[in-house]
Amino acid sequence: MDARALAALAANPGCRRRALLDGAGVDKGALAQALGAPANFGQSQFAHQRGNSFEARVKADGGADLVRLLHERLRDGTEPPGPGAVATPDLTAPGPQGRTARTALALREATEAGRWALLDHPMVSLDVAGSPAFLEPDAVVVHPDGSWTVVEIKSFPMVDGSADPAKVGAAARQSAVYALALERVASMIGEPPEGGDDATMAPGAAGPSDQAGAAETAGAVDAAGAVVPAEAATLAGTAEAAGPVVPAPPAEAAGAATPAEAADPAGGAAPEGPANPAEAAPARARVRHQVLLVCPKDFSNLPTAEMVDVRKQLAVTRRQLDRLTRIEEIAAALPEGTTFDLRLTDDGRTPTRPLEELTAAVDAVDAAYAPECLSACELAAHCRTRSREAGLVEALGRGVRGELGGLTTVDAVLTAAMERPADDVPTGDPAVDALRRAAALRAEALASRPEAVACR
Numbered sequence: 050m051d052a053r054a055l056a057a058l059a060a061n062p063g064c065r066r067r068a069l070l071d072g073a074g075v076d077k078g079a080l081a082q083a084l085g086a087p088a089n090f091g092q093s094q095f096a097h098q099r100g101n102s103f104e105a106r107v108k109a110d111g112g113a114d115l116v117r118l119l120h121e122r123l124r125d126g127t128e129p130p131g132p133g134a135v136a137t138p139d140l141t142a143p144g145p146q147g148r149t150a151r152t153a154l155a156l157r158e159a160t161e162a163g164r165w166a167l168l169d170h171p172m173v174s175l176d177v178a179g180s181p182a183f184l185e186p187d188a189v190v191v192h193p194d195g196s197w198t199v200v201e202i203k204s205f206p207m208v209d210g211s212a213d214p215a216k217v218g219a220a221a222r223q224s225a226v227y228a229l230a231l232e233r234v235a236s237m238i239g240e241p242p243e244g245g246d247d248a249t250m251a252p253g254a255a256g257p258s259d260q261a262g263a264a265e266t267a268g269a270v271d272a273a274g275a276v277v278p279a280e281a282a283t284l285a286g287t288a289e290a291a292g293p294v295v296p297a298p299p300a301e302a303a304g305a306a307t308p309a310e311a312a313d314p315a316g317g318a319a320p321e322g323p324a325n326p327a328e329a330a331p332a333r334a335r336v337r338h339q340v341l342l343v344c345p346k347d348f349s350n351l352p353t354a355e356m357v358d359v360r361k362q363l364a365v366t367r368r369q370l371d372r373l374t375r376i377e378e379i380a381a382a383l384p385e386g387t388t389f390d391l392r393l394t395d396d397g398r399t400p401t402r403p404l405e406e407l408t409a410a411v412d413a414v415d416a417a418y419a420p421e422c423l424s425a426c427e428l429a430a431h432c433r434t435r436s437r438e439a440g441l442v443e444a445l446g447r448g449v450r451g452e453l454g455g456l457t458t459v460d461a462v463l464t465a466a467m468e469r470p471a472d473d474v475p476t477g478d479p480a481v482d483a484l485r486r487a488a489a490l491r492a493e494a495l496a497s498r499p500e501a502v503a504c505r
Contacts, residue, residue, distance in 0.1 A: 052227055059366045060425070073376070079391060112135055113135050127193075148171075160334045163193050163195070171189050173233070187201055199337075228359060234334075235335060238334040342354060342355055419450075420433075
């Protein structure tokens with residue numbers, strides 16, 4: 050399961066069918082083809098090649114140009130990275146678990162080094178409905194202050210600093226999935242202090258051993274929100290406002306002598322002013338809530354970029370993933386012997402399983418269809434057909450479904466609208482009352498135009 054599929058699943062957490070099939074690694078495209086309802090979306094081979102070519106150009110020269118582009122968009126007044134200032138750690142390892150552990154170790158080492166680093170196609174894990182999903186961002190940049198930025202490289206153009214809002218939104222949701230997984234890695238490096246809303250973590254020295262980090266990376270993910278410590282300047286200002294006082298013996302025993310030490314008892318870096326690298330405290334790992342979206346500039350092959358705030362998408366994704374039913378619970382509710390095996394022939398392409406048997410297996414898992422699924426799920430055409438056959442209002446969209454309340458079928462909606470009570474007393478159901486009023490207005494309009502075609 051990739052981040053795009055995971056973002057689509059998080060957008061529709063009530064769909065048990067997709068949760069089970071994605072968690073089990075079922076090829077939904079082949080399944081839809083066997084059901085006679087193939088998906089009508091996807092990316093052409095030419096688009097894949099163009100995207101790969103553009104990504105290779107962006108990451109040329111060891112990612113130095115990409116990091117400089119990120120620094121330009123940050124506009125934080127810091128010195129730009131010089132030649133040879135960007136480290137590119139080797140992330141090669143066998144298997145997804147090995148790559149995940151190697152990525153966690155590389156992030157820890159880069160954070161403690163306090164220099165720019167570019168991780169090309171790292172691998173992180175995220176717990177989805179009780180099953181680990183391995184995700185591969187395009188790149189992650191480690192800043193000298195220990196913060197991490199997700200880099201998302203897309204092949205759609207950015208014209209005059211703006212791009213297709215729908216595509217930018219999809220990229221933001223996908224990047225939020227990566228940021229959520231990276232927060233787990235940051236929490237491995239150190240436990241976050243309480244307070245705030247950023248993802249600042251404790252120094253890397255507090256992290257677990259490499260072997261423990263490898264085991265935790267492949268495990269469950271803490272979906273709790275990331276937090277930041279209180280501002281050091283605020284604490285220092287409070288101490289100054291109190292005026293000069295004679296330290297009490299407990300304070301002398303604590304050894305809090307300077308405002309910087311009082312603001313950061315754990316020994317973190319000073320919040321203001323330049324620091325001597327030889328005396329600087331270990332950097333704190335935190336996941337930035339702004340991702341770098343890199344796109345071709347004005348239909349050319351030259352890269353341009355903008356920072357995209359994903360705090361909203363991050364909060365929504367975290368909340369929706371928490372709502373997903375565990376795959377074990379979904380599988381336990383299935384009839385005995387349910388399987389999605391297509392029974393392919395020796396060529397590996399032709400399914401031999403009877404259509405009726407395969408359809409029954411798919412329909413045994415509840416789905417939550419919405420028109421938005423047509424652009425995100427391979428089984429959407431099959432689910433739409435089933436929804437229409439059952440007369441479910443979900444086929445009309447989530448907005449209509451929400452307005453109709455307890456009326457779940459089109460027949461129930463029409464029945465409620467066509468009823469004509471003698472006393473015309475409100476029913477107390479806003480949806481039913483609104484339907485009856487709309488039906489009355491429609492009847493009046495048709496009465497004024499006898500030639501109008503009756504509704505069927």
